[in-house]
Amino acid sequence: MTFRLILIALSITVVPGVQPAADPVRAPSHGFSYDYAVEAALAAKIDVRRPDPRELRAIFAKRRARVIESIPDGAMLLFSVDRAQERRLEFQVPHSDNHDFIYLTGLDGLDSLNSALLLVPASNGAAGRLDEAPRDRVALFTSADPIAVAKRTGIADVRPFAELERELSVAMTDFRDWRITQVRRWPLAAALSRSWGENEKVLYLNYPRFFRLGEAEPSRLDTFARIQRFSPEMKILDSADILDRVRMLHDSWSLANLRRAVEITGDGVVEALRAARAGMTESEVMEIMDFVYRYHGATLGFPTSVRRQPATGAEEGPAIPEGWIEFVPRSGGAILRPGDMVWTDTGAAFNHYSADIQRNAPVDGTFTDEQRRLYSIALNVQKTVIGMVRPGVTWWELHDKAIAMLRDAGGYDEDYYYGIGHFIGMEVHDEGDYLIPLQAGMVLSIEQGVMKPGEARIAFEDDVLVTEDGYEWLSRSIPIEVDEIEQMMKTPSAFRGFVENRANSLQ
Template identity: 45%
Template sequence: MTVFKPMLSIAARMRFCVPVIAAIPLLFSLAPAATADGAGHTSLAALEYREGHREAAIARRSDFMRRMGEGLAVITSADRSQPNLYEFYTPDTEHKDFVFLTGIYDSHPPGHILVMNPGGSEYREVLYTDMDAAEARRLSGIEHVFPRERFLQHMSSALTDYRNLRITQLRFKEVESDYALGWGDQTKVLYVNYPRFTNLNEPANPRLAFVDRLRAATAELDVRDAGDLLDPMRMILDDFAMQNLLRAIEITGQGLMEGMKVASPGLTTLQVMHTVDYVYRLHGAGLGFLTGVSPASNLNEALKWETTAEEEAARKGDARITKGSLVHFDTGASMNHYSADIQRTVPADGRFTAEQRRVYQGVLDVQKAVIAAVRPGVTWNELQEMTMRLLKEAGGWDESYTYGIGHFIGMEVHEHGDYLEPLQPGMVLAIEQGAVVDGTRVAFEDDVLVTEDGYEWLTRFIPIEIDEVEALRREPPALRPEALLGLD
């Protein structure tokens, strides 16, 4: 798969951002519809950025079948069938493998099924769907499209060893015969897109019921996890993926900087959050995850509020911003599932106090050092150990750092991938760390591309140095929540 190689530095691209304001169903039932970015609408901007997905999907399927080597793969569309979302799952997490390989985003019950058959002669890619066949071909580039109800019919005859098929069967059951050819006469390898994480206390996943049905019909089935092949592909972003991720980062920068400008005493954290999210929506993006805006000062004290309502609201996520405090942001816009993930900390009064500066600069020095260490061959564990060492040297700050140095980003904000193998060019990482020192919390998260000989800091255009943040705070915001709320 082609690794993205930008002709113009990505940091330079960011300087040209647009201004902010300018029968079968029972056996193989699937969960409810999954829509792009979990939203009920799809923006014109998102559709424009889907240009090229058909070609990318064709290349991805070819790469996937090369990695398969043998057998058949069945990739089903689905939203999340289990209520436990874990730490990062979105409602359409289990749909994204299908989107990745087809360019078809919408999935209405009972969903679509993609079969890949690298050992076949004619039917190497087949789509089963109840959507309009011509539209399915246009979006995916898959020539052979059948009604969804034909899937198990075709799979039934495909289980027969190819050597046992009579000429008559070969003539009148072309699809099934080609599947049988691809499967061969010995072990029948079947790749299925299982969930990456599961909960055995929950009911069995209904979309995978067909696997048990196939197992009951033959002793030759060897079922494998398609994620073992898909994860390495999704970890290395191709041109289409990078195009969408870069746009998500650009939009996140615009929304985050607007939020950093307006986060002032008198407003609440939810009001600031909605300002950020509004910019994302205005540009046609979705939310990679819920935007977090929270107080980051006096965390070692019992905060006092003027009213009982303010105290309750603070407990439920809407704290009033107070004078002299820091405000922490954790946010990421998404474009066609590709999500940024960025954290910043700003002074509510526009300037850092001396103590805030001390903690801020110390944590920032760690962030810059870890980002500078990113390059091919480095491991996640090495970056984690470096972070812990530097925070400890700063004054024992590692004791308050209770999470990991980062994660891959891609179609998931915490993208699937191999966290043991060394980094490779084309991966995009979120590097995140922070500390709480005497009640003052400072945390950063930045998106970093691994290049052939090092790294590119994709989110560097968002102010992070102390003087940059204070200069940004002096700029007038394009959005003024105070005016809309009548607080002027």
């Protein structure tokens, strides 16, 4: 690092016309250009259901450019991940391990099988020919039809996946020879070998997310180990170091899809809670919610939970060992009874962007005095914490405020066992830096509640966008005030006929 700084200082004094460091306003601390206002304005114009393919290609190109800007000394090789890794700690989402690849290419499903994306910044000297000026290099290795993939992604350099290993091997093991002699035949390998030969050889690889030591290794790790065996001088870093920061500040496509995911979640929550009535099971309510999501073209950001909350508190479920969460349903066969509250934790995902919402409603449609009292305590905390969200505030300030309010309201802090929230994005619990103050463009879930054992659990979760001067409560449109909930429950569900006919026919 010190060495590089000296070089920069020298170049400024010796070479005329070299610009000093990047504009500090546009690139404050994250090392790449991001302007929230620009992204928010673009987001407002995007129709996520029928996006303009040209705009989409530009959006993904901009994402790749941000990553390239973040790795001036290195290169990044990002593999697609065909199968979700087993036994992750977090909620099971089939796409989870592939999110970084989807984020940078827009390719998912069959189009992303056995693929890899290679990013090499011009600042690393990556010329294709020695007489060519260095330029950023983006190469996509695909198992699908290269021409079709090039057309869809706008990436000009698309090659068969089978060539990846040959090109990397050439660049990493024989760069001293290949630099001179093979420029014309193998431009990318030559570009790689040239940049890697003249600088520290830093390669960012996408290590498995949610990986736990002691579990079976994903086969991808063999490739990483082989790279290091053949090129021991190469420094290998985790691409998540870069991608987590880039993904944490949402761009236009991300913001537009998160809004849509929240909208669809609201639709599902409202329909399902309206349909909920004494005699139905938790699972039946859940299925209505999930159906509405899928009907709108969404998937589940995580398995939906619907739980009955009797006044005496829900029954304790079994403790779930790590890695077994995917086998434990989050809604069960418990039958809703008159006087219950029903609580849900759910989120639809649209184009891989997930909402995360918790709401509560009295099954009978009207709160009892005690239910209203507890509900109002939790709601008051929720609105206060959301109201604090703005750039510069820290997660801990939000958390401490919730704890203090829950404590003052009757010692409810003692049973509040989770943190005040988390980043959301392509992952419902998205990666990000929880220690830095909030910045415009982050999207947070804010979650807390009153959950004393022996009482109904009343917990809220809302999705909040950090804006330049405060916040936007994205999920405000989903009923939350006492009168809004009672009004919602009075409105007949679109599923009423279905629910009643089924109930009668099964009697």
